[in-house]
Amino acid sequence: MSGIHVSTTINGDQIDYVCEPEETMLDVLRDRLGMTGAKEGCSTGDCGACSITVDGRLTCSCLMLGAEAGGHEIGTVEGVAQGNELHPVQQKILDHAALQCGVCTPGIVVAAKALLEKNPDPTETEVRYWLAGNLCRCTGYDKIIRAVMDAAQELRSA
Amino acid sequence: MRYEAPGTIEEAATLLARESGIARVLAGGTDLLVQLRAGMIEPDLVVDVKRIPAMMDIVEENGGFRIGAGVSCARMGEHAALVAAWPGVVEGAELIGSTQVQGRATMTGNLCNCGPAADSVPGLVAAKAVATVVGPEGRREILVKDIPAGPGKSNLKKGEIVESIFLPKRPERSGDAYLRFIPRTEMDIAVVGVGVSLTLDADGTITEAGVGLGAVAPTVLDVEDAAKAIIGSKLDEAALEKLAAAASAACNPINDKRGTIEFRVDVAGVLAKRAAKIAYKRAGGK
Numbered sequence: 001m002s003g004i005h006v007s008t009t010i011n012g013d014q015i016d017y018v019c020e021p022e023e024t025m026l027d028v029l030r031d032r033l034g035m036t037g038a039k040e041g042c043s044t045g046d047c048g049a050c051s052i053t054v055d056g057r058l059t060c061s062c063l064m065l066g067a068e069a070g071g072h073e074i075g076t077v078e079g080v081a082q083g084n085e086l087h088p089v090q091q092k093i094l095d096h097a098a099l100q101c102g103v104c105t106p107g108i109v110v111a112a113k114a115l116l117e118k119n120p121d122p123t124e125t126e127v128r129y130w131l132a133g134n135l136c137r138c139t140g141y142d143k144i145i146r147a148v149m150d151a152a153q154e155l156r157s158a
Numbered sequence: 159m160r161y162e163a164p165g166t167i168e169e170a171a172t173l174l175a176r177e178s179g180i181a182r183v184l185a186g187g188t189d190l191l192v193q194l195r196a197g198m199i200e201p202d203l204v205v206d207v208k209r210i211p212a213m214m215d216i217v218e219e220n221g222g223f224r225i226g227a228g229v230s231c232a233r234m235g236e237h238a239a240l241v242a243a244w245p246g247v248v249e250g251a252e253l254i255g256s257t258q259v260q261g262r263a264t265m266t267g268n269l270c271n272c273g274p275a276a277d278s279v280p281g282l283v284a285a286k287a288v289a290t291v292v293g294p295e296g297r298r299e300i301l302v303k304d305i306p307a308g309p310g311k312s313n314l315k316k317g318e319i320v321e322s323i324f325l326p327k328r329p330e331r332s333g334d335a336y337l338r339f340i341p342r343t344e345m346d347i348a349v350v351g352v353g354v355s356l357t358l359d360a361d362g363t364i365t366e367a368g369v370g371l372g373a374v375a376p377t378v379l380d381v382e383d384a385a386k387a388i389i390g391s392k393l394d395e396a397a398l399e400k401l402a403a404a405a406s407a408a409c410n411p412i413n414d415k416r417g418t419i420e421f422r423v424d425v426a427g428v429l430a431k432r433a434a435k436i437a438y439k440r441a442g443g444k
Binding site: 002004021022024043044045046048051054057058059060062063064065067068070111114115129130131132133134 | 159160161163184186187188191192194195196204206208230232255256257258259261262344345
């Protein structure tokens with residue numbers, strides 16, 4: 001087994017790590033870097049609990065090798081809040097009680113933030129389609145959708 | 159497993175050709191990573207092509223579009239000129255998976271996995287798209303429809319990689335469309351998929367057509383009889399019926415949990431008519 005040295009940027013910080021060729025980005029984040037915000041749900045790209053951004057583009061970290069990250073900008077849920085100040089998407093998820101067990105929530109936060117950066121004024125249909133790859137088995141989605149719509153409005157009026 | 163990310167396609171082809179064990183190309187990885195995780199394959203070598211600049215761009219070339227093999231489906235949807243020229247090809251590519259998958263998945267990967275239900279392939283077949291392949295013996299061009307050999311099997315030789323897919327220049331009054339049937343509204347595998355591309359003359363008569371059918375045979379089909387059924391027509395009711403009959407007649411599907419043989423044969427005809435109507439309208443026909 002030969003480790004691969006990777007130099008990348010995670011949430012704005014320059015990070016270096018060594019990983020095995022078969023390790024996913026999710027494995028690297030959780031097991032090597034101690035960033036356990038991204039969750040392993042299905043590990044087949046269906047559930048979105050491991051969502052991150054790569055150069056601003058939403059991605060499942062289980063569908064990417066750790067070795068692929070070199071030179072890219074990775075964004076994870078750990079980088080969403082500014083210190084103690086939650087991002088509006090996070091605050092609205094709390095305000096609307098849009099979570100129960102919380103396993104899908106980090107992925108929803110990363111995905112919703114990516115949507116609002118691309119489309120600050122989405123329709124409900126657009127939010128639902130964008131989040132179709134983020135499965136939640138608790139809430140029934142309505143509260144999540146309301147939270148994202150509310151966060152969008154707050155961000156627009158800010 | 160070794161991971162390599164060469165900077166040129168020639169290096170990539172050489173790495174693949176020299177590997178005596180199992181080698182795989184990594185583009186978006188949305189199929190490969192799943193296969194790795196499930197233990198379906200245990201490659202000795204994975205060659206990541208995303209560090210090869212020529213494979214990462216959409217380039218306008220002689221009035222057509224060359225789409226690099228590493229370009230994600232999401233980027234295709236963001237390319238206004240490509241969407242305007244080939245809306246059907248793009249809508250097929252944009253049906254693959256979720257937003258997360260869209261950001262990584264590539265049309266070339268979808269093609270080279272050789273799944274019969276690959277959503278981006280019927281539109282490419284209808285468009286008569288051409289793939290540029292680089293291998294140990296140099297560069298060659300091959301029609302997209304000739305790449306799949308069967309489920310999970312391609313006609314590419316050892317060491318060969320698809321570098322790009324070329325969509326030719328569109329004559330005026332051209333349009334295309336892709337429709338699929340799935341039991342849900344999103345995130346599912348096509349039970350039937352139909353791509354139709356056509357060109358009209360000034361009075362709305364179809365002068366050229368292509369029909370690609372997915373999920374109804376071991377490979378995506380190029381249904382010439384279906385194209386012939388509408389060439390020379392203004393897509394009147396009689397031509398649509400002939401189109402549907404030809405599409406259904408070409409089917410050689412399996413029964414599975416998603417659909418029966420009878421259902422697939424019937425739906426292929428229905429979707430062919432609907433896709434042709436959309437393509438006709440997009441071409442400016444009335």
